[in-house]
Amino acid sequence: xRLKRSTASSNRKQAQKIADEYExxxxxxxxxxxxxxxxxALHREIVGDDVxxxxxxxxxxxxxxRKVPEIAPSTASFxxxxxxxxxxxxxxxxxxxxxxxxxxxxxxxxxxxxxxLASRTVNHEVKLLRMLFRAARxxxxxxxxxxxxxxxxxxxxxxxxxxxxxxxLRAILSVADKEWQSMILFGLYTGQRLSxxxxxxxANVDLxxxxxxxxxxxxxxxx
Numbered sequence: 001x002r003l004k005r006s007t008a009s010s011n012r013k014q015a016q017k018i019a020d021e022y023e024x025x026x027x028x029x030x031x032x033x034x035x036x037x038x039x040x041a042l043h044r045e046i047v048g049d050d051v052x053x054x055x056x057x058x059x060x061x062x063x064x065x066r067k068v069p070e071i072a073p074s075t076a077s078f079x080x081x082x083x084x085x086x087x088x089x090x091x092x093x094x095x096x097x098x099x100x101x102x103x104x105x106x107x108x109x110x111x112x113x114x115x116x117l118a119s120r121t122v123n124h125e126v127k128l129l130r131m132l133f134r135a136a137r138x139x140x141x142x143x144x145x146x147x148x149x150x151x152x153x154x155x156x157x158x159x160x161x162x163x164x165x166x167x168x169l170r171a172i173l174s175v176a177d178k179e180w181q182s183m184i185l186f187g188l189y190t191g192q193r194l195s196x197x198x199x200x201x202x203a204n205v206d207l208x209x210x211x212x213x214x215x216x217x218x219x220x221x222x223x
Contacts, residue, residue: 053097054141057087063135072218074195082125083132085113098136103146114153123152186212193218 007018060083068076087094089109093101106129113122126147133147164172169188173181186197196216204214215222 053099055095056090056098056101057094059098059136059141060087060132063132072220074218078124079128082128085109085125086129099142101133101146103150106147106150110150110153119153119155123155126150126152192216192223 005022007015007022009015009018064076064079064083067079071079086109089112090101090105093105106126109129110122110126113125117125130147130150133142133145136142137145169184173184176184183194183197186192186200187194190197190212192214193216195218196214199217200212200214204212206213213223
């Protein structure tokens with residue numbers, strides 16, 4: 001299929017050089033990364049400076065900074081922790097252009113994490129990287145999303161969850177101190193997260209109406 005593209009150059013010699021590079025890239029079916037390198041080299045030769053680029057580390061930092069106001073502090077901490085692990089895994093590549101990250105990088109990171117973490121945790125990390133690179137594509141910083149087709153791993157450690165029996169609850173309460181006894185009972189009767197229970201004060205308790213009022217930390221829901 002014949003394509004027509006402008007070289008944006010009025011200099012015949014330069015235009016021919018650019019056209020030849022275009023044709024060679026198409027003939028060899030170069031990847032997006034290889035094509036980007038060809039164009040960057042041409043830009044440097046003709047204009048005299050480098051094409052501006054965004055490193056993996058710079059984009060990760062800016063993305064997390066944008067997300068912080070939108071998410072709970074605990075979620076932000078999780079994002080930062082996973083991002084730091086991924087940057088450490090990339091090594092020197094973390095300071096290179098974002099477009100140089102490939103599907104293999106993310107797959108290898110997933111597999112290394114799977115050697116020491118529960119599958120559910122690894123899958124959360126994979127989903128975070130998908131969010132990150134989807135945002136990079138949305139910002140037009142990459143043309144291909146390297147995380148798009150990286151699959152989650154099979155849940156090897158799934159077990160049937162069941163509630164404590166009354167005998168087990170009595171056994172736990174018998175060895176718990178006063179503070180833990182209250183948190184266990186609040187958890188039993190309200191079903192709220194431990195972090196929300198641990199931060200309750202008397203201001204949350206209405207003894208006249210027999211009510212407990214709180215705003216959940218994760219969803220900011222008023223209960």
